[in-house]
Amino acid sequence: LGIPPLAASPARKELVTGEAEYTDDVPMPPNGLHAALILSKKPHACILAIDDSVAKSSPGFAGIFFAKHVPGINMVGPVVVDEELFASVVVTCVGQVIGVVVADTHENAKLAARKVQIQYKELPAVLSIEEAIAANSFHPETERFLRKGDVDHCFSSKQCDKVIEGEVQVGGQEHFYLEPNSTLVWTVDGGNEVHMISSTQAPKKHQQYVARVLGLPMSKVVCKIKRVGGGFGGKETRSAFLAAVAATPSYLLNRPVKLTLDRDIDMMITGQRHSFLGKYKVGFMKDGKIRALDLEIFNNGGNSLDLSLAVLERAMFHSDNVYEIPNVRVKGKVCFTNLPSNTAFRGFGGPQGMLIAENWIQRISMELKISPEVIREVNFQRDGSVLHYGQKIENCTLERLWNQLKTSSDFLTVQQAAKLFNTDNRWKKRGVAIIPTKFGISFTAKFMNQAGALVHVYTDGTVLVTHGGVEMGQGLHTKVAQVAASSFDIPLSSVFISETSTDKVPNASPTAASASSDIYGAAVLDACEQIKARMEPISSKHNFVSFAELVSACYMERIDLSAHGFYKTPDIGFDWGAGKGNPFRYFTYGAALAEVEIDTLTGDFHTRQADVILDLGLPLNPAIDVGQIEGAFIQGLGWVALEELKWGDAAHKWLPAGCLYTCGPGSYKIPSMDDVPLKFSISLLKDAPNPKAIHSSKAVGEPPFFLASAVFFAIKDAIIAAREDAGLSGWFPLDNPATPERIRMACVDEFTKPFINSDFHPK
Numbered sequence: 001l002g003i004p005p006l007a008a009s010p011a012r013k014e015l016v017t018g019e020a021e022y023t024d025d026v027p028m029p030p031n032g033l034h035a036a037l038i039l040s041k042k043p044h045a046c047i048l049a050i051d052d053s054v055a056k057s058s059p060g061f062a063g064i065f066f067a068k069h070v071p072g073i074n075m076v077g078p079v080v081v082d083e084e085l086f087a088s089v090v091v092t093c094v095g096q097v098i099g100v101v102v103a104d105t106h107e108n109a110k111l112a113a114r115k116v117q118i119q120y121k122e123l124p125a126v127l128s129i130e131e132a133i134a135a136n137s138f139h140p141e142t143e144r145f146l147r148k149g150d151v152d153h154c155f156s157s158k159q160c161d162k163v164i165e166g167e168v169q170v171g172g173q174e175h176f177y178l179e180p181n182s183t184l185v186w187t188v189d190g191g192n193e194v195h196m197i198s199s200t201q202a203p204k205k206h207q208q209y210v211a212r213v214l215g216l217p218m219s220k221v222v223c224k225i226k227r228v229g230g231g232f233g234g235k236e237t238r239s240a241f242l243a244a245v246a247a248t249p250s251y252l253l254n255r256p257v258k259l260t261l262d263r264d265i266d267m268m269i270t271g272q273r274h275s276f277l278g279k280y281k282v283g284f285m286k287d288g289k290i291r292a293l294d295l296e297i298f299n300n301g302g303n304s305l306d307l308s309l310a311v312l313e314r315a316m317f318h319s320d321n322v323y324e325i326p327n328v329r330v331k332g333k334v335c336f337t338n339l340p341s342n343t344a345f346r347g348f349g350g351p352q353g354m355l356i357a358e359n360w361i362q363r364i365s366m367e368l369k370i371s372p373e374v375i376r377e378v379n380f381q382r383d384g385s386v387l388h389y390g391q392k393i394e395n396c397t398l399e400r401l402w403n404q405l406k407t408s409s410d411f412l413t414v415q416q417a418a419k420l421f422n423t424d425n426r427w428k429k430r431g432v433a434i435i436p437t438k439f440g441i442s443f444t445a446k447f448m449n450q451a452g453a454l455v456h457v458y459t460d461g462t463v464l465v466t467h468g469g470v471e472m473g474q475g476l477h478t479k480v481a482q483v484a485a486s487s488f489d490i491p492l493s494s495v496f497i498s499e500t501s502t503d504k505v506p507n508a509s510p511t512a513a514s515a516s517s518d519i520y521g522a523a524v525l526d527a528c529e530q531i532k533a534r535m536e537p538i539s540s541k542h543n544f545v546s547f548a549e550l551v552s553a554c555y556m557e558r559i560d561l562s563a564h565g566f567y568k569t570p571d572i573g574f575d576w577g578a579g580k581g582n583p584f585r586y587f588t589y590g591a592a593l594a595e596v597e598i599d600t601l602t603g604d605f606h607t608r609q610a611d612v613i614l615d616l617g618l619p620l621n622p623a624i625d626v627g628q629i630e631g632a633f634i635q636g637l638g639w640v641a642l643e644e645l646k647w648g649d650a651a652h653k654w655l656p657a658g659c660l661y662t663c664g665p666g667s668y669k670i671p672s673m674d675d676v677p678l679k680f681s682i683s684l685l686k687d688a689p690n691p692k693a694i695h696s697s698k699a700v701g702e703p704p705f706f707l708a709s710a711v712f713f714a715i716k717d718a719i720i721a722a723r724e725d726a727g728l729s730g731w732f733p734l735d736n737p738a739t740p741e742r743i744r745m746a747c748v749d750e751f752t753k754p755f756i757n758s759d760f761h762p763k
């Protein structure tokens with residue numbers, strides 16, 4: 001494993017100015033139509049009748065399609081095929097697709113879709129995790145267990161000084177990618193083949209869904225994508241059913257069709273990060289050492305399984321965060337609810353699992369009156385630790401990172417200054433927290449950890465690389481091009497990655513799980529080395545002045561200058577029957593400090609300082625990685641403290657139960673410039689080569705997301721100071737997100753007393 005020369009990546013001006021072409025910017029082909037969706041208005045109901053007569057005379061109308069028109073199979077789903085493309089008899093959420101209208105313009109398509117009248121017979125709906133548990137409403141066969149040691153024996157034989165029990169509610173999150181879902185699909189050769197451009201992390205899934213729904217072989221369906229304007233997991237599966245919806249009228253009318261969702265529709269129907277409920281029982285010693293964890297977690301899957309089981313599993317794997325726990329039992333279940341199916345989102349359940357852990361860690365600290373950093377430190381895992389699912393920790397850099405962060409952020413000084421500030425101020429309080437993380441790298445489904453690439457070397461010495469991964473702003477193509485450039489020892493400008501396409505690299509896993517530069521980098525390197533080996537007899541004979549000359553000489557000798565590369569992640573696999581195995585190739589570690597100031601009277605806060613450190617091995621491209629860390633942290637900050645999803649409920653006057661209320665930035669607060677920490681420092685651990693991935697690097701995309709929970713726990717620290725002024729010192733729950741309402745009401749004072757509910761005074 002060598003270190004590649006770091007070719008500086010040229011700034012992509014067009015991405016910043018908004019000139020880069022995204023799916024909806026691609027010019028509509030001649031004869032093209034625009035699609036709009038006909039959506040369920042009920043969370044759970046039988047469809048009694050559909051009247052589309054008025055819609056058909058709407059201006060520009062060109063066609064309307066329902067379940068009965070689907071030429072192939074009307075069922076889709078990424079893992080379990082449990083979802084109708086078009087609802088036929090029963091709808092199970094508001095926003096479920098019932099049909100599609102095509103018209104000459106986007107506006108006319110929407111107008112016609114609105115004129116479709118549907119009669120429903122309403123059925124009882126389940127809308128939250130709590131309701132699902134009460135109604136025993138779970139997705140089939142989604143119960144999972146992990147065990148280590150003997151939890152029952154540990155509790156019953158009184159091996160712990162103290163035992164706490166509690167619940168943690170973890171909120172969901174909208175992806176809010178800048179580019180909403182968009183697909184342009186057209187037929188080829190008189191309607192026999194279907195091609196599409198789709199904004200997706202999973203072109204292969206689009207190909208698969210479209211082939212299935214239209215009754216075509218996958219070999220006649222192509223999906224391409226140049227770049228995605230953000231996916232964050234939201235386009236790992238949920239984009240694929242939209243492509244299949246758009247493909248139906250395109251195929252049946254033999255005309256191009258474009259489906260681009262408006263922001264409100266995208267938010268309403270494509271699902272979010274899973275909310276979770278965690279119920280914990282934790283036993284520990286007077287010195288803070290954890291003895292046992294008995295944990296039950298539930299996630300809100302919505303109305304189809306989608307990736308919810310894999311998300312639950314990743315949450316279970318991450319429910320120890322970085323702590324050594326001798327006795328563990330984790331039980332998990334996926335709730336079925338009448339909400340749009342929830343899906344992958346940066347971290348994929350990991351942050352939810354870790355947030356539950358940090359909640360009970362923080363509580364142990366309050367119970368023992370020992371600072372939370374000390375509780376964290378005495379329980380750190382290290383090399384040789386065996387996790388609750390059997391994987392053994394190797395090359396652990398946690399302690400190094402942690403100590404470096406404490407020094408570089410001046411943790412003790414910041415903490416003392418905050419304390420002093422708090423004694424001087426009654427209505428403003430500061431809080432500080434420092435949080436560690438470890439994130440498992442690999443898809444937990446072993447078969448997904450495979451990658452293909454196609455490398456062509458042309459006679460002018462330029463190289464065209466294609467691989468199975470998608471560029472969605474994370475810089476994947478730049479990193480992969482660097483790998484090819486360093487392999488051939490040519491400038492980065494000689495390597496080009498044009499697009500991702502199912503007809504160049506087949507059967508690609510979604511671009512997800514943060515491992516794309518690891519696996520596509522390795523697949524491209526494999527292809528480059530094959531070509532280099534074929535060129536070797538020529539290159540070793542002469543001293544060529546340029547790569548172009550070498551390539552031309554090879555060409556004249558009839559050497560194949562194109563290669564398919566492949567990589568499969570070694571030494572991984574997990575057996576859920578036994579509950580043991582190595583789901584991950586390695587872990588990316590990180591830690592963050594945050595200092596916040598809250599206004600106890602309004603519940604407002606701002607982050608005064610955030611210091612983040614990550615171990616990224618020998619990074620492939622530190623500039624990209626710092627951007628990923630900044631983005632992940634701010635996105636995580638939105639999740640823990642700003643973004644709150646709200647739906648209508650039975651009591652609501654005008655909003656149907658299960659209908660998303662927060663359908664745009666007016667009602668759903670995503671982070672803005674103003675939310676960026678006033679002092680924001682990112683650093684990477686030095687001299688920490690990772691023997692497990694390409695050029696000794698580490699994956700970066702998801703791991704830093706959870707570190708924003710430092711902001712959450714800093715807020716909680718500030719609230720603790722406010723409550724001390726009111727004479728309260730006991731533990732209290734704080735659910736995420738820590739919105740102004742929650743912060744305000746937790747800062748108990750004479751003004752909140754009339755409104756206090758039991759949430760702030762737990763029994």
Ligand code: MTE
Pocket residue numbers: 229230231232233345346347472473474476511512513514515516517628631700701702
């Ligand atoms: N960065 C940008 N700019 N846009 C994105 O959509 N997705 C994130 C992360 N960083 C995303 C991003 C998610 S959820 C993942 S899994 C990784 O990128 C995927 O890309 P990688 O495997 O190349 O890291």
Ligand code: LUZ
Pocket residue numbers: 307310314344347348442443444445448512513514
């Ligand atoms: N997607 C997936 C993921 O299908 N499996 C995973 O393990 C995963 N992990 C993180 C993000 N996406």
Ligand code: MOS
Pocket residue numbers: 201231232233234236344345346347348511512513514702
């Ligand atoms: Mo990321 S949630 O793996 O797309």
